[in-house]
Amino acid sequence: MPFPIQRLRRLRQNPAIRDIFRETVLRIDDLIYPLFVVPGTNVREELTSLPGNYHLSVDQLPREIAEITALGIQSVLLFGLPEWKDEIGSSAFQADGTVQRAIQTIKTYRPDLLVIADLCLCQYTSHGHCGVLKGCLIDNDVTLKILQQVALSYAKAGVDIIAPSDMMDGRVGAMRSILDANGFENLPILSYAAKYASAFYGPFREAADSAPQFGDRSTYQMDPANSDEAMREIASDIEEGADMIIIKPALSYLDILQRARQQFNIPAVAYNVSGEYAMVKAAAARGWVDGKRISLEILRSIKRAGASAIITYHAKEAAVWLREEGKYYG
Ligand code: PBG
DSSP: OOOOSOOGGGGGSSHHHHHHTOSOOOOGGGEEEEEEEESSSSOEEEETTEEEEEEEEGGGHHHHHHHHHHTTOOEEEEEEOOSOOBTTOGGGGOTTSHHHHHHHHHHHHOTTSEEEEEEOSTTTBTTOOSSOEETTEEOHHHHHHHHHHHHHHHHHHTOSEEEEOSOOTTHHHHHHHHHHHTTOTTOOBEEEEEEBOOGGGHHHHHHHTOOOSSSOSTTTSBOTTOSHHHHHHHHHHHHHTOSEEEEESSGGGHHHHHHHHHHOOSOEEEEEOHHHHHHHHHHHHTTSSOHHHHHHHHHHHHHHTTOSEEEETTHHHHHHHHHHHTSSOO
């Protein structure tokens, strides 16, 4: 009887040998935690569609930031809900807007925490689209002018990184030029380069009050069936000056992430989006899956596919679990 020469089980036989030869290590500082900031004071309201995540007013941020940094998380992604909406989303670029005040508060309280601000108009427009309308269509180039104003107002508020998620053509170049013209040439742009028109954003839109009032986003976000097109989006964002890119959603798009990493030498962040999180939470609440194991497996698979960092609603609990494992928070 011929016995196997190759025995892959040799390197699996105990925890120490598995630890040493593990190919992918998930660390707490791979995690970026999204925060939803709302107008008013004393608001700390758990999101029904995203359990474990909250609507927070600006005055609640110091407490939240203390908790996040104590867990070892080094980076947050800010989303704002405005006090008012109009046709062109002008509440997005007010110096005293929700996000602008949130940036100032966090940077005053914890200057070392990396503050990334999502930059889009859909929370701010009365129609819920990510751009300015001309009739029923989105006017790309008029939208760019508004996005430039938003980018400049975030920069003035002291943001560390801006993350445009609108998917208009030319937005990265437009933002780079207004930032440079105003002395913000060192402010990095993390562009949502490959952002798909996805049903996985449902819980987020409920939390951010940003669902389109008519139609959908498929004239600007990408068709889930396409992969070559994602490479063209990434190439054009890099050409326009993107410093890092986002692939979004993550789980159904790990092939896109891996392909992007093979094709481009640029940090690629994966967005483990709201619907992906909600599915795990719903199944775990029913006892159908082990919430902890499945969440860590998901995050590790995203890292294995090539993510430089992961935006995830699991960040806080994952930080606790990684600490419990006692090894991966370097
Ligand atoms: C804004 C934006 C969206 C998400 C991030 N930024 C929603 C959308 O494009 O409709 C979704 C994030 C998530 O689902 O977790 N354009």
